[in-house]
Amino acid sequence: MKNLISLLAIFLLSNIAFSQTAALTGSITDNNKNPLLGVNVLIKDSNMGTQTNEAGEFKINNIEPGDYILVISSLGYKSKEITVSISKSETKNINTIVLYEGNEILGEVVIEGERRNKFSRKKTAYVSKLSLQDIENTQVYSTITNELLKSQVVTNFDDALKNATGVEKLWASTGRGGDGAGYYSLRGFSVQPQLVNGLPGLTNGTINPANIERIEVLKGPSATLFGNAVSSYGGLINVVTKKPYIGTGGELSFTSGSYGLNQIVGDFNTALSKKDDLYFRLNTAYSTEQSFQDAGFRKSFFVAPSLSYKVNNKLSFSFYGEITQAEQTNPTFLFLNRSAPTEAANLDELGYNNKLSFTSNDLTLENPTQNYKVEMDYKLSDTWQSQTLISRSSTSTKGYYSYLFDYGILGNNTFSRFINKQNANTQTTDLQQNFTGDFKIASLRNRMVIGLDYFNETQTNNGTGYAFYGNITPDGGDNGDNPFTAEVEMDAYPLSTSGVDAVLASQGVSNVKSKYHIYSLYASDVINITENLSAMVGLRLDNFDNEGDVTNPDDDYHQTTLSPKFGMVYQPIKDRLSVFGNYQNGFTNVAPQLVGNPEDGPQTLQSFDPEQANQLEFGVKTNLFNNRLNATISYYDIKVKDRVITDPSSPFNKIQGGEVVSKGFEIEINANPINGLDIRAGYSNNDSETIKSDNTEILNRRPLEAGPETLYNFWANYEFQDGGLEGFGLGFGFNGASERLAINYESTGEFMLPSYTIANASVFYQADKYRIGLKLNNAFNKEYYKGWSTINPQMPRAVVANISYQF
Known part of the structure; x- marks a missing residue:
């Protein structure tokens, strides 16, 4: 880390001066005359462009004389097109250009001209539901840009998230109904990706x-x-998706690699009507991939149409859709026993042959998914805007799901397989109405959002029960002895649909439909107390209405919760250095539980308060050397209280009052020290512990969902800027984690998965219209594992090649 900092310091002290004669200059502000940093300024139908500096100023050099159209765009602001004429050897200055806040979809133009720090995108309209620069935002967030994904030839979501500081995969997507997406550890707690463009x-x-x-x-x-x-x-x-932009263009890409990877991607953007400001974009992809194990595969077809329509300077509409058809084998993790120690205490004792999948390509799951969003933006006045959002989501699971569990009955590290036939569907509806304002009260600038939100989720489950389907040992052994019967059985359990269907014929089929609604009112205000000092204040009123099983009125319940937020930012150097602190809140609605020993009479329904999480955090953010160094350093302390746990003295009772503390620090650096060199680095350390609980199984222990204590990631990408090697480039990076606990209970002891460091490298050639890249993942073929009470082997060395054409 010291060597890295020294290297960055040397690069950042370099001064690269350009002396051009024919040039175009100007400045850009918002409607309150505040200079805008990072605005894209593009000469239409060319690759020439730049971004504004901290003073809102821009300069484009080496322009031939003639007439041009400038496209001005910035995230969260409405785009502008300006016609300019430039004479020979002229330095033409354009009067101040004013941008008005508006629809991000209509204002996003990606340019490659002189953009600095491609791995960092530090302005977003989603994080605070307001258009704020990162340096003035009290919340910490990591942004993984499309440019970073391209430089790494990323073909899956798990690899993309390796670039987020403090994020680690707990287990891969299983495909099962209700919770089949991947799980990741973030600041000591598990999380799934469930937000697209700021909506469910x-x-x-x-x-x-x-x-x-x-x-x-x-x-x-x-x-x-x-x-x-x-x-x-x-x-x-x-996840922020690609959206229509002003102009016509697109890209075709083909990627192929180890283990049967083949992926073709298409991206096309065009104007359906330039006169009416009606633009359309279509993204589509077809992918197939096999497993590095003896069985397993995934294939998917994906299409995403999007549309933007600017009716006039006040009103605009947008539509986004995403449709996926996917089929896969579910990964068969080894589930460790949560109530008794396994015979093996580590991987060496387990004797795991990680090339075995313990499944068959005949047993698959289908996961069709649809997400849709409609947005209407209306400018009410120069200071207020209305945003109406509607989103619909539907995701299904059909097919065979199995898991392997160590019951500790048969010995010899035997894991029993249980399997069912999934038939599940989850549908969500979200309606939001936001009013955003940028106004002054006395001399204080206020940027405010006031919103109403209605969310509904409906789950349907018509899957079968789980049936025993043989045993395996991690080294490849198998037998058919059911651990829950007295007899020693020698039945065969073929991994085929006919064999599984025969066993599942005796299992019942569920017929469960559950539903809940959430009604919310929220408000947040960023107040500029002085030019360099601002405060953010927010509050949410949330009413949770759970219908539970729609055929059973006894499991209905309601909960109302207040969720506050507060933060402050002080900028000793305006737009370059900020010191921040925040208080943030989270909560979980807890369903009533039946309690009481059934042998003593009928059980009773006990209700609970919502669980509450409160975070205190402070840190520093930078935007130095004309956007060449973005860094965030922060320390956080999260305390979760009122956790509901099982009564250790009775499995039939529940107790509320458990507390978990999670604290740590994070460092993220995005640097562009010299033209052509982009660097991304992150480091995090997390200390999590259950500090209060009547359940001694977990007391004073690190929760399994917390993942590794230490995580780190690094990626550097250099493209030669001139000479015979112009366009050629190299990439190198690594990511790693400290050891993690797969099991950590009083009765089980610890099962520790070892630490790892994975190295990756790439070479590429970037021309005006095409790019060719070659990527080596896990260069040293490291054997490593991840898990969350599970043991999940990861991908060995793999080579990926990509060719793409832009038009």
Whole structure:
């Protein structure tokens, strides 16, 4: 780390001066005459462009004389096109250009000209539901840009998230109904990706990266603005998709690699009517991939149409859709016993042959998913805007799901297989009405959002019960002795649909439909007390209405919760250095539970208060050397109280009052020290512990969902800027984690998965219209594992090649 800092310091002290004669200059502000940093300024139908500096100023050099159209765009602001004429050897200055806040979809133009720090996108309209620069935002978040994903030839969502500081996969997507997406550890708590463009967007499978513009990982409890349905106490993951832009263009890409990877991706954007400001974009992808184990595969077809329509300067509409058809074998983790120690205490004793999948390509799951969103933006006045949002999501699971569990009955590290036939569907509806304002009271600038939110989720489950389907040992042995029968059985259990269907014929089929509603009112205000000091204040009123099983009125319940948020930012150097602190809240609604020993009479229904999580955090953010160094350093302390646990003296009772503390620090650096060199680095350390609980199984122990204590990631990408090697580039990086506890209970002891460091490298050639890249993942073929009471082997060395053409 010291060597890295020294290297960055040397680069950042370099001064690269350009002396051009024909040039175009100007400045850009918002409607309050505040200079805007990072605005894209593009000469239409060319690759020439730049971004504004901290003073809102821009300069484009080496322009030939003639007439041009400038396209001005910035995230969260409405785009502008300006016609300019430039004479020979002229330095033309344009009067101040004013941008008005508005629809991000209509204002997003990606340019490659002189953009600095491509791995960092530090302005977003989603994190605070306001258009704020990161340096003035009291919340910490990591942004994974499309440029970073391209430089790493990323083909799956798990690899993309390796770039987010403090995020680690707990287990891969299982595809099963209700919770089949992947799980990740974030600040000591598990989280799933459930947000698309700031709205709920669920999946039972994996997310296709072909349509990702960027990924935003918000850190800490975030219920004040997003509620509890899509966030966890550690934060949330928001996927921002590609959207229509002004112009015509696109890209075709083909990627092929080890273990049967083949992926073709198409991206096309065009104007359906330039006169009416009606633009259309279509992203699509087809992927197939096999497993590095003896069985397993995944294939998917994905299409994402999007539309933007600017009716006039006040009113605009947008539509987004995402449709996925996917089929996969579910990964068969080894589930460790949660109530008794396994015979093996580590991987060496377990004797695990990780090339065995313990499944068959005949047993698959289908995961069709649909996400839709409609947005209407209306400018009420120069200071207020209305935003109406409607989103619908539907995700299903059909097919065979199995798991392997160590019951500790048969000995010899025997894991029993249980299997069922899934038939589940989850549907969500979300309606939001936001009013955003940018106004002054006396001399104080206020940027405010006031919102109403209605969320509904309906789950249907018509799957079968689980049936015993043979045993395995980690080294490849198998037998048919059912551990829950007295007899020693020698039955065969073939991994085929006919064999499984025969066993499942005796299992019952569920017929369960459950539903809940959330009604919310929230408000947040960023107040500029002085030019350099601002405060953020937010509050959410949340009413949770659970119908439970729609045929059973006895399991209905209601809960109302307040969720506050507060933060302050002081900028000793305006727009370059800020010191921040925040208080953030999260909560979880807890369903009533039947308690009491059934042998003593009928059980009674006991209700509980919502669980509460509160975070205190402070740190520093930088935007130095004309956007060449973005860094965030923070320390956080999260305390969760009122956790509901099982009564250790009776399995029939529940107790509320458990407390968990999770604290740590994070460092993230995005640097562009010299032209052509982009660096991304992150380091995090987390200390989590259950400090209060009547259940001694977990007391004073690190929760399993907390993952590793230490995580780190690094990626550097250099592209030669001139000479014979112009366009050629190299990439190198690594990511790793300290050891983690797969099991950590009083009765089980510890099962520790070892630490790891994985190295990756790439070479590429970037031309005007095409790019060729070669990537080596896990270069040293490291054998490593992840898990959450599970043992899940990870991908060995793999080579990926990509060719793409832009038009």
